[in-house]
Amino acid sequence: MTQINQNYTQLQGSYLFSEIAKRRTKFIQDNPNAQIISLGIGDVTRGLPDAITKAMHAAVDELANPSTFRGYGPEQGYDFLINDIINNDYKARGIDIGTNEVFVSDGSKCDVGNIQEIFSENAVVAVQDPVYPVYVDTNVMAGRSGKFNKETNQYENIVYLKCDASNNFTPSLPDRKVDLIYLCYPNNPTGMTLSKEELKRWVDFAKANDCIILYDSAYEAFIQEADVPRSIYEIEGAKEVAIEFRSFSKTAGFTGVRCAYTVVPRELKAKDADGNVLLVNDLWNRRHTTKFNGVSYVTQRGASAIYTPEGKAQIASIIDYYMTNAGIIRDGLASLGLEVFGGVNAPYIWLKTPNGLDSWAFFDKLLSEANIVGTPGVGFGQAGQGYFRLTAFGSRENTEKAVERITKLSL
Secondary structure, three states: OOOOOHHHHHOOOOOHHHHHHHHHHHHHHHOOOOOOEEOOOOOOOOOOOHHHHHHHHHHHHHHHOOOOOOOOOOOOOOHHHHHHHHHHHHHHHOOOOOHHHEEEEOOHHHHHHHHHHHOOOOOOEEEEEOOOHHHHHHHHHOOOOOOEEOOOOEEOOOEEEEOOHHHOOOOOOOOOOOOEEEEEOOOOOOOOOOOHHHHHHHHHHHHHHOOEEEEEOOOHHHOOOOOOOOOHHHOOOHHHOEEEEEEOHHHHOOOOOOOEEEEOOOOOEEEOOOOOEEEHHHHHHHHHHHHOOOOOHHHHHHHHHOOOHHHHHHHHHHHHHHHHHHHHHHHHHHOOOOOEEEOOOOOEEEEEOHHHOOHHHHHHHHHHHHOEEOEEHHHHOHHHOOEEEEEOOOOHHHHHHHHHHHHOOOO
């Protein structure tokens, strides 16, 4: 009988959001008349902006005409989109990024999960705790995690950087040698951010200790405060030590359309087993062109429309809508005396569960008593125990209803 990849047996239970879906489905089966409001999975609810749909319709018409038809496109992305990305997301901020450093993909989740493939199976990985589960699980699949310790609720070979109220959700630098550091800002799930000074500490650490930062910046468009960095490349020297991931999913409603990009600077280097210095950009390009056929032309035309004046205005309106929701949730919970974090520069609200309830107990309470689905903090890691995540991606009506229901609970 064929053997499986043994590393998969180290994965713990169901993927977080699959477990949430199971519990929700079971509750609805038992309570068919319940009016469920979902503030759990970070899926968007607003329609695609008009500028984007017009561009996509025009692209479909192009494909219908033999004279303008396009088949396989460049795996790295079409030049028109790559140039829009560079000019608007980087050059406009004084950051110099080359066209051969941008890789368009079908999602930042895919990229942050796949990037680990180009590094040694012996690489030591550090993650924030709580953490987006994909960072951990893909390294478990690759064999870097070691065994799972049920007492600590952590893998023995992964370095966890605790982020909770005791350190203002700012992770301490690793206390041992690591090779890969996953950072996510604005953070999912806590909604918190780093200042430029704090982010510089990480860049300086990576340079001094020969590590690589995997910087997930999928939520940068939600940043409201002027002094919060939108790209790690705003920090001097970051192109020598960091890979940046970005997504159009939450900003432009592309969760179902699928488009994102990753920046891998040519300055970023690593060594092979024989000590030879290699460009990480070349390795990622090889992986990308081998395992990926590129994002569809229609999708990339839609993504490009985000950068038009009309697109920018429409995207800004959508972001304002979600961040207004975030303020409604944050203020409503705070009025109840709950400890609330995030929701200022990110569409996520991170709250301390009341009365010492653990994360899943609070999930069940919200679901059964208020018919609201959220995300248990412990699902993001042990440091998330006793915390809970709510998202601002619902409709305004449902957001206001959810807060009203929560205010009526006995907390």
